[in-house]
Amino acid sequence: MSYDERVNAHPNLGDESDVEEEALVNDYREQVNFDDGMSELDRTTSLGAASQTQDLQAQLAAAATPLEYQATLETKFASYDNYCSLFHYILNSDGPVELEVPSYYWAWDVIDEFIYQFESFCRYRNRVARSGSNEEEAQLLRENPNTWGCYSVLNVLYSLIQKSQINEQLAAMKRGEDSAAFAGEYGSRPLYKMLGYFSIIGLLRVHCLLGDFSLALKTLDDIEMNKKAMFARVMAAHFTTYYYVGFSYMMMRRYGDAIRMFSHILVYVSRTKNFQKGGNSYDAIAKKNDQMYALIAICVALHPTRLDDTIHSALREKYGEQLIRLQHGGPEALPLFEELFRSACPKFISPTPPDFDNPALNVDPVDHHTAIFMDEVKNTLYNPTIRSYLKLYTTMDLKKLAGFLEVEPEKLRSWLLINKQRSRQVRWVENGLLDGESVSANDLDYALEKDLIHVSETKAGRRLVDWYLRNLARVY
Amino acid sequence: MGVAFDRCDTRPANIDAILSGLDRYNPETTTVFQDYVVQQCEDRTFDCYANLALLKLYQFNPHLLQPETVTNVLVKALTVFPSPAFSLCLALLPAYTQPFPASEADAQSAQSSDFVESVQKLARLSSLLESAQYAQFWSTLNSDDLYADLVADVAGFEELVRIRIAVEVGKAFREINAEVLEQWLDVRNRESLEKFVTEVCSWEVDNSGDNTIIRVPTNKENEARSEVKSERVGMDMFGRVIRRGFEQAA
Numbered sequence: 001m002s003y004d005e006r007v008n009a010h011p012n013l014g015d016e017s018d019v020e021e022e023a024l025v026n027d028y029r030e031q032v033n034f035d036d037g038m039s040e041l042d043r044t045t046s047l048g049a050a051s052q053t054q055d056l057q058a059q060l061a062a063a064a065t066p067l068e069y070q071a072t073l074e075t076k077f078a079s080y081d082n083y084c085s086l087f088h089y090i091l092n093s094d095g096p097v098e099l100e101v102p103s104y105y106w107a108w109d110v111i112d113e114f115i116y117q118f119e120s121f122c123r124y125r126n127r128v129a130r131s132g133s134n135e136e137e138a139q140l141l142r143e144n145p146n147t148w149g150c151y152s153v154l155n156v157l158y159s160l161i162q163k164s165q166i167n168e169q170l171a172a173m174k175r176g177e178d179s180a181a182f183a184g185e186y187g188s189r190p191l192y193k194m195l196g197y198f199s200i201i202g203l204l205r206v207h208c209l210l211g212d213f214s215l216a217l218k219t220l221d222d223i224e225m226n227k228k229a230m231f232a233r234v235m236a237a238h239f240t241t242y243y244y245v246g247f248s249y250m251m252m253r254r255y256g257d258a259i260r261m262f263s264h265i266l267v268y269v270s271r272t273k274n275f276q277k278g279g280n281s282y283d284a285i286a287k288k289n290d291q292m293y294a295l296i297a298i299c300v301a302l303h304p305t306r307l308d309d310t311i312h313s314a315l316r317e318k319y320g321e322q323l324i325r326l327q328h329g330g331p332e333a334l335p336l337f338e339e340l341f342r343s344a345c346p347k348f349i350s351p352t353p354p355d356f357d358n359p360a361l362n363v364d365p366v367d368h369h370t371a372i373f374m375d376e377v378k379n380t381l382y383n384p385t386i387r388s389y390l391k392l393y394t395t396m397d398l399k400k401l402a403g404f405l406e407v408e409p410e411k412l413r414s415w416l417l418i419n420k421q422r423s424r425q426v427r428w429v430e431n432g433l434l435d436g437e438s439v440s441a442n443d444l445d446y447a448l449e450k451d452l453i454h455v456s457e458t459k460a461g462r463r464l465v466d467w468y469l470r471n472l473a474r475v476y
Numbered sequence: 477m478g479v480a481f482d483r484c485d486t487r488p489a490n491i492d493a494i495l496s497g498l499d500r501y502n503p504e505t506t507t508v509f510q511d512y513v514v515q516q517c518e519d520r521t522f523d524c525y526a527n528l529a530l531l532k533l534y535q536f537n538p539h540l541l542q543p544e545t546v547t548n549v550l551v552k553a554l555t556v557f558p559s560p561a562f563s564l565c566l567a568l569l570p571a572y573t574q575p576f577p578a579s580e581a582d583a584q585s586a587q588s589s590d591f592v593e594s595v596q597k598l599a600r601l602s603s604l605l606e607s608a609q610y611a612q613f614w615s616t617l618n619s620d621d622l623y624a625d626l627v628a629d630v631a632g633f634e635e636l637v638r639i640r641i642a643v644e645v646g647k648a649f650r651e652i653n654a655e656v657l658e659q660w661l662d663v664r665n666r667e668s669l670e671k672f673v674t675e676v677c678s679w680e681v682d683n684s685g686d687n688t689i690i691r692v693p694t695n696k697e698n699e700a701r702s703e704v705k706s707e708r709v710g711m712d713m714f715g716r717v718i719r720r721g722f723e724q725a726a
Contacts, residue, residue, distance in 0.1 A: 368571035418558075448651075448652070459705070461705055465709050469713065473716070
């Protein structure tokens with residue numbers, strides 16, 4: 001199925017989502033007017049809650065607040081302890097904790113900050129070991145191997161998910177049943193429900209950071225990827241989800257699906273741009289925005305696709321010249337692929353403490369994943385060349401084409417096989433994100449009869465239904 | 477034809493239970509997964525999703541890592557090319573393995589252990605298969621005894637790869653010269669080649685001309701027919717229009 005056909009198959013998406021999008025935009029405007037979660041928190045506490053709740057509120061507030069950029073190692077340890085005691089209180093008290101969440105995005109902020117601190121701690125630890133310069137810090141880190149350990153972080157996320165029975169609730173919602181019936185004692189409370197829900201998104205992110213891309217996608221089995229999903233109510237969560245899902249697809253070589261994910265969120269962002277300017281997460285979103293355009297550029301180069309008009313023009317604006325070089329392929333494009341990948345990939349981490357005694361053994365996980373990705377790019381480097389030539393012919397002699405390209409016929413045969421293989425891709429149709437059908441993703445196809453290449457092109461027919469529906473919607 | 481990545485027809489129920497629960501993180505299940513890898517090596521099945529779970533356990537508990545099991549998982553992943561399986565496995569290995577060293581010098585310095593060297597050697601094989609350089613793949617495989625050791629545990633490794641190559645050839649070719657196929661499949665003897673293509677692939681051999689030609693019957697992939705794709709019209713597309721009709725009538 002070509003991309004066109006895909007759009008064609010769901011023309012109603014365009015209209016329906018417009019309405020939903022308006023609602024979301026309004027939603028977002030409200031959120032921005034509330035400025036941020038902190039003022040909300042102040043308001044609830046000043047309403048005269050019991051002092052114990054106030055302490056807890058302070059702890060909750062701290063959990064959602066980013067550490068200072070130059071925080072010392074001690075602060076990081078203390079912050080970890082703070083999270084531990086907070087989550088311990090929430091998860092292991094006698095029965096559910098009585099607490100009203102200030103807002104939707106408070107729960108997101110906590111989970112987001114929790115994972116961010118885990119990520120930056122792991123990266124910092126790795127860096128200390130790699131540089132071997134700060135003996136004092138290295139010693140401190142060596143003595144505390146379990147601080148910000150991967151097992152404790154995953155334990156928190158999974159416990160929140162299980163306590164809230166959020167997966168059962170989501171599955172019920174998917175079946176069209178009342179989720180409250182499956183929520184249980186904990187899950188019926190907003191605090192647990194929200195923490196549980198965003199823990200799923202948190203897991204997606206953690207798995208992706210650890211390089212487990214298939215498990216990352218599997219985590220989202222019960223979440224439906226559409227604008228009605230709960231994550232869509234928090235801009236940063238919406239954004240994060242699509243970034244990591246898209247990236248995971250990309251690493252599983254499902255470029256079509258990756259492009260679909262990135263495009264979806266980028267179109268949404270471009271429509272809500274005016275409201276984000278005032279928000280405090282604007283910078284972070286703007287950065288991720290650029291990263292996703294870079295990833296789309298890579299995906300489109302590896303897997304030519306017709307993009308949404310908005311995306312296409314924005315892409316040309318941001319990466320115009322680079323995009324042309326990427327699409328041209330060949331060895332000259334390699335450094336550019338690498339540069340863009342590095343600038344746009346998540347900050348991969350290694351879950352275990354590094355080897356402080358052998359600095360050379362501690363390779364940056366980002367280098368590791370970049371090298372793996374670049375191997376695939378190298379293997380498929382000549383696909384654009386092949387395609388551009390074959391487009392010109394209906395039949396062509398292999399040896400003659402090899403002459404044009406100045407390569408050995410043997411090499412050209414390999415290139416033809418590679419291009420053929422890479423034009424078949426798994427693409428999502430329904431069910432879980434890991435599900436999919438193998439489809440031909442290219443409008444150019446060919447077969448070899450000995451050394452004669454027969455080329456065929458698939459053309460898209462006229463699309464009438466879409467046209468009719470649009471006009472029907474207009475007049476009636 | 478759905479191909480969900482997390483499913484596998486040959487996966488036993490107990491493995492499935494571990495994979496869908498939190499036991500997949502339990503270091504004690506490592507041995508279960510290791511046994512499962514041994515089983516896959518013996519009965520020629522492949523379960524990528526389960527093997528990734530094992531590699532994840534190794535990632536979290538480096539002291540449990542068994543180099544032979546890791547290399548066996550990688551060798552198994554080689555037998556399903558072209559697919560992202562191999563690179564997904566690499567992604568979970570410790571970064572110090574540096575599967576694709578930037579230069580020869582890097583490779584030399586990084587080869588501090590046999591394990592690292594094995595991973596790098598297998599990564600090289602993977603690149604050759606993924607880039608369809610089959611003749612080089614066989615010559616590399618046969619160039620060093622270390623490769624023979626690495627693939628020794630995987631029953632029928634060469635045959636599995638040969639079949640994969642044949643499948644890929646079948647998708648792209650309608651006719652192919654026997655000489656080319658000989659090199660790609662590393663079958664040096666014309667008789668064995670003819671036996672392989674007729675018995676395993678059910679292709680035809682044409683000896684009438686000067687050169688022997690292997691004919692691949694037409695299949696969905698190698699017919700390369702020009703077609704005009706027409707649109708798909710489904711009831712769901714009209715949902716909105718129909719709904720509106722009802723709304724206005726009311």
